[in-house]
Amino acid sequence: MLKGSKYRKGTFLVVGISLLTLAIAFGVQRRCAAQGNDYESIELFTDVLSIVKKSYVEEVDTKKLIYGAINGMLSSLDPHSSFMPPETYKEMKIDTKGTFGGLGIEITIKDGILTVISPIEDTPAFKAGIKAGDQILKIDDKYTKDLTITEAVKRMRGVKGSKVTITIMREGFEKTKDFVLERDIIQVKSVKYKTLDDGFGYVRISQFQEKTDDDLEKALHTLHNENSPLKGLVLDLRNDPGGLLDQAVRVSEHFVPEGKLIVYTEGREKDSKMRFISRKGAKEGDYPIVVLINSGSASASEIVAGALQDHKRAVVMGTQSFGKGSVQTIIPLTDNSGLRLTTARYFTPSGRSIQARGITPDIQAERMEMTASADKKDGMHIREKDLDNHFETKEEKAPEEKKVKPAPYKTDEQIKSDSQILRALDLLKGWDILKATGKI
CATH class of the missing domain: 1.20.5 (Single alpha-helices involved in coiled-coils or other helix-helix interfaces)
Structure with missing residues (x-):
């Protein structure tokens, strides 16, 4: 045996x-x-x-063929991966510094049509009345149907003072409309601020650039000096298309307690797996915050809204955000061109992926223009899930937590006509009253 x-x-x-x-x-x-x-x-x-x-x-030309092939390859992946020829790559690096020439609009491809995600405030496009969801059918006499985003951006940029005509189709239009825009040097003021009422401040972040955190710090310092004490804050991230991930983290650190998770990323490569924890440093007081978002709030702005929402540090108000939950890495190539490649997904502290879903507000509030004629809602919504080749993602659990002064923002007349800001202010005042009476 x-x-x-x-x-x-x-x-x-x-x-x-x-x-x-x-x-x-x-x-x-x-x-x-x-x-x-x-x-x-x-x-x-x-x-x-x-x-x-x-x-x-x-x-x-062989290089032209190779560039075209690379463009085709990347466009088959997702809406955010792209190839940047040397000139475009150079412009992209300028964009993140907040100064560039052009019209001032964020664009994407939806259903094969060049579409506006959001106009950037105080730019030619914004002043001309271009809105989120507008379809750009022509740039000058060139139809946009077969243009890549890179090519479209190149056609809309040019020398300051030169003009370009874009042909727009919008929900509610019976026919297309031409907008003649004069190009300008776009100097995006990332952070703007204002005291809304005694004790209540307002900060608007229009884009996450290299100096956004510095500008926010200056804005908060001014608001504290103007209000003793600061009893509440409206943080406006509407139509903020995003920008630099590290700036979103630093902005969040002002409001998220030390040691708490702000965002984490997951990808195939080791370098794509990152966790961002709120570091030591000056933190804002525990005054109530209302974060405003809408369908034009994307990427970095969704990271901030998601972090403050998950840590119950703010009430999020507005409409569903864009839903861009992916991280793009910029990779320089040998001929001074660049590769923008989606390398990771990001998740909020509680493990939520907002890819193709967006941040859901705690309080739904459409923007209504306060005019004598009629109430007007937000423009046509466009979100990540509407884009060609967008990818879905499954919910995952979070890992265990081990010098330019920003400009004052908006006139009193503009504030009074913005129903979402007014509603946010009312919420903050109501909170203050309840706190004073001992009911919360």
């Missing part, structure tokens, strides 16, 4: 080794097959390139 037992054990061992050998062989075979498929695909590409170079009706 003992011998039989040894024999059976030996048999199991031999079978185990055989299965392991088969598994390794199968794995190697699969890898070889995958590599073989890659090589075959690359060979197919070089064959097509060779045929085009040899037989196309006109002589073509």
